Amino acid sequence: MKKTYLLTPGPTPVPPDVLLEMAEPMIHHRTKEYQAYFQEATRLLQLVFQTQREVLTLTSSGTGAMEAAVANLLAAGQQAIVVRGGKFGERWGELCEAYGVRVVPIDVSWGRAVDPAAVQQALAKHPDTRAVFATLCETSTGVVSDVRAIAGVVAKTSAVLVVDAISGLGADELQTDAWGVDVVVAGSQKGLMLPPGLSFITLSDKAWQLVAAHKPIAYYFNLLAYRKAMQTSDTPFTPAISLVRGLGKALRWIEREGLPAVLARHRRLAEGVRAGTLGMRLQLFAAQPSNALTAIAMPAGVDGERLVRWLRDRFGVWLAEGQAELKGKIVRVAHLGYMTEADMLVALSSLELGLQALGHSVTLGTGVRAAEEVFGRP
């Protein structure tokens, strides 16, 4: 018998009632019935984003909402500061370059978090900066940024802060309104427990003013069109109806558990996996680790790609490999969305067996035991 444990940082497992909701017969989107689903999903998105503002839903992967942010905020020749400390920080840079935006990069070694003081210095040096792009959880390294501190720095300038919270939302704390984060972007297939296909974006008044001041090239990603349509619970283009129905169902899991409890669960799972990693005498890769995933540095002689393959073939346990410059050097265990302590124990115990099978000296049970000690706390 082969059973699959999907423990990757996106896509993540989808709860069974959400899957079944998406299997309901098709309905038309310009109907009261669909509007009720859309309004409910939007209300629940506000809860998860911790915002009173409208949250717009786009039919695209998360990158689509990232592009919407760049295209609607910035014209060619304008200037942005981009924090690049992994694959997704670099994506902000690539997007800005595609639109002819002048990029002031803040390059952070992969595995480290950006120092908010570096953002402050860059803003002081480049006062004509229109936007600062950062990442809540950098999925490629497992690092979480101090978005609260960065927001405090950016708020003192005329620039807006744009945060990619695609993999962090619902796992790492992000108080959009309270911290004054101008723009937050998210995707459906991470902490929101849905298949990929939807992305989300919310903007502050300060950000909407920048949008209003420029005529974006974007058509499908024209945010003013989405905002206008939302006044009548509509979207400018046909929405992914089945995914939006699933979204409401998925977010009700978060509402029932309560967002503080959801965030506490992610913290607890993350603490367990970190303790387990150290317990089996491995190292954490991220200096400031996210609660969405744990990047584990591979010891000398162990190829992360081989280990991931072994876990998949032998146990049906799906972890993520390292990307780009981290290929083979780390493996990533997600604790993101529809995941529990039991899933983490599966990950750690199969990791112990995998390391042993690949010839690495590990005392069986040491990782699991360390995690159990965390999970056994009252």
Place this chain on the structure above:
Amino acid sequence: MKKTYLLTPGPTPVPPDVLLEMAEPMIHHRTKEYQAYFQEATRLLQLVFQTQREVLTLTSSGTGAMEAAVANLLAAGQQAIVVRGGKFGERWGELCEAYGVRVVPIDVSWGRAVDPAAVQQALAKHPDTRAVFATLCETSTGVVSDVRAIAGVVAKTSAVLVVDAISGLGADELQTDAWGVDVVVAGSQKGLMLPPGLSFITLSDKAWQLVAAHKPIAYYFNLLAYRKAMQTSDTPFTPAISLVRGLGKALRWIEREGLPAVLARHRRLAEGVRAGTLGMRLQLFAAQPSNALTAIAMPAGVDGERLVRWLRDRFGVWLAEGQAELKGKIVRVAHLGYMTEADMLVALSSLELGLQALGHSVTLGTGVRAAEEVFGRP
């Protein structure tokens, strides 16, 4: 008991096995298992598009693939001819204008088809035209264009022909390769019998050469990135995994029935609905009607919006209203995708009752009888 008959030209009903396929547990997209689904869906798309070329799958509504065509083919200041004879022809114009493309419009009264000679004249007058944008089935009017003739005209020039086949594909004949149609765009929620959320695009060598000659602003819709990723059965951004799984399942319905039989079924359903329309002494709105939907002109004194509401509330039958300048003036019956003769009889008989209820003089049974005569032919 309330039972719904979704007879709108998108979204359209989704077959039950497709719905259940999308309710399968989530899998990761960078796996052999997902690649097999993606490859199978792509092979079947080639069958439906009648092309040997690669068909690219994007996560967006159909408008996203339309934007991809414009953004990848044309730079600001370049020139395009746009056939505008309805809401979706106008969308091509809006997209071109968003990208600063100089638009030479060919305006066709709503309900008429463009004369291919008009395209020929416009090309002769504007020899620096880079692309001609047309629509296979104009969903807002129910008109089908003579794409074969237009393709013959455009092929003699340096321009490429770009066809929006979003609602026409799988209903109206479109021989992409044999007719030499350079670019074809489609969407998932019409003849392909899937929920909305995916769009598709295929390009000829002539079109790819234009793409290669210019650096598009697009990032999420950068077609060269999709083409490159496809070499390893991948996409540049996380795909809508559950929809792609459903896509293969839906397109196997078309493969089993056989594309010629599918097109013949749509023709038959369309002929039945047209005969039924005339049988109840109403007029067809489209001078050159599509096999995807029938637009029925409302007689004096009957408000199409009221009729659509009545059919929905009384019978659970969902037809589409008129859009924009046709609001209230037509109703649209789809015969598109997962629909049968029985569905058309439901549409026509409920229409007869609806017209009577709204005070219009109609002899009950006359529409149904005319359609039955078509369906009763061997």
